[in-house]
Amino acid sequence: MSGPTEADVTVPTEGGRPPTPPGPSEPEAAYAPPLDDRPSRKTAKVRDVRRYGQPPGLKDRRNEEHWAGRYYMRSLSPYVSWVALRLGFSPNQLTYMMMACGVLAGAVVSIPATGTAAIGPALGGAVLIQVYLLLDCIDGEVARYLRRTSVAGVFLDRIGHYLSEVALLTGLGFAAQGGWRNGGYVELGLLAALGAALIKAETDNVVVARAKSGLAADPTGGDRALRPRSTKIALARQAASLLGFHRIIGAVELSLFILAAAVLDAVLKTDTPAAMRVLCVAVAAVAVVQTLLHLVSILASRRLK
Numbered sequence: 001m002s003g004p005t006e007a008d009v010t011v012p013t014e015g016g017r018p019p020t021p022p023g024p025s026e027p028e029a030a031y032a033p034p035l036d037d038r039p040s041r042k043t044a045k046v047r048d049v050r051r052y053g054q055p056p057g058l059k060d061r062r063n064e065e066h067w068a069g070r071y072y073m074r075s076l077s078p079y080v081s082w083v084a085l086r087l088g089f090s091p092n093q094l095t096y097m098m099m100a101c102g103v104l105a106g107a108v109v110s111i112p113a114t115g116t117a118a119i120g121p122a123l124g125g126a127v128l129i130q131v132y133l134l135l136d137c138i139d140g141e142v143a144r145y146l147r148r149t150s151v152a153g154v155f156l157d158r159i160g161h162y163l164s165e166v167a168l169l170t171g172l173g174f175a176a177q178g179g180w181r182n183g184g185y186v187e188l189g190l191l192a193a194l195g196a197a198l199i200k201a202e203t204d205n206v207v208v209a210r211a212k213s214g215l216a217a218d219p220t221g222g223d224r225a226l227r228p229r230s231t232k233i234a235l236a237r238q239a240a241s242l243l244g245f246h247r248i249i250g251a252v253e254l255s256l257f258i259l260a261a262a263v264l265d266a267v268l269k270t271d272t273p274a275a276m277r278v279l280c281v282a283v284a285a286v287a288v289v290q291t292l293l294h295l296v297s298i299l300a301s302r303r304l305k
Helices: 046-053 067-087 091-109 115-146 151-177 184-212 231-243 245-249 251-268 274-300
Strands: none
Touching (some): 046 067, 151 251, 184 245, 184 274, 245 251, 245 274
16 A cells, blocks of 8 residues: 655646745745645545545455455445544554454354354354455555555554454364364364465565565566466466355455355254355365465466566
């Protein structure tokens, strides 16, 4: 995330001319043109949040913007960002709230329950993940509006994603096990959580490796740099992307799958959470395979060149 710099902003003019600098008799402080015309946080309107908090191209970011953000959350978030601005929340405070919602979702999902009662924790987890996604949108919008984008903010945001996905996958393991006790499904949930963390670490370490080598964070060539140089690997990567099976370990999609599994178990009236267990096995398998494929894809691409 990055806000406008002084060099990027056009200073308002009068009659097509730049503002007149102070004369000999005018104090220097009298000539202080604003960076732009955005209202203060207390007088901002929703349209101002959209203008300054959602710059052009925000929804089109290939690897940064979630599909739920593009389809509905970015339409809702300016209203909540407006409230956050009026209440005086800082961007980092909103990011901490995002982290809390993500971790709490995993804890709620793990609450022992059977039959129709199991729908409650699953529904609670899904709602908390939607709030997590909303907060993930508004912390950046508030930061851009206030021009408080920072490296620390990006760091906290990334940590929040790590913690939330790990918590939700671990919670799925306990839900599949049928309670807060050790067992094979808990271990599968932890395995999936480890895989999700490693996938994110692989992505983040591309930037680390490039920085340590004195290269720019983003490789030149745009999407071409992401594609493997091997045609076979590129086709396999494209097929996997089209199938979208990797999304099952993402927090938003996983929370919906957990809710669907809880509903299915309630309908089937099984003695054990059969659908939840099938989901847990599938998630663990995808996490392991995706960890390896993602690593191969990075090494075979131009991202480390």
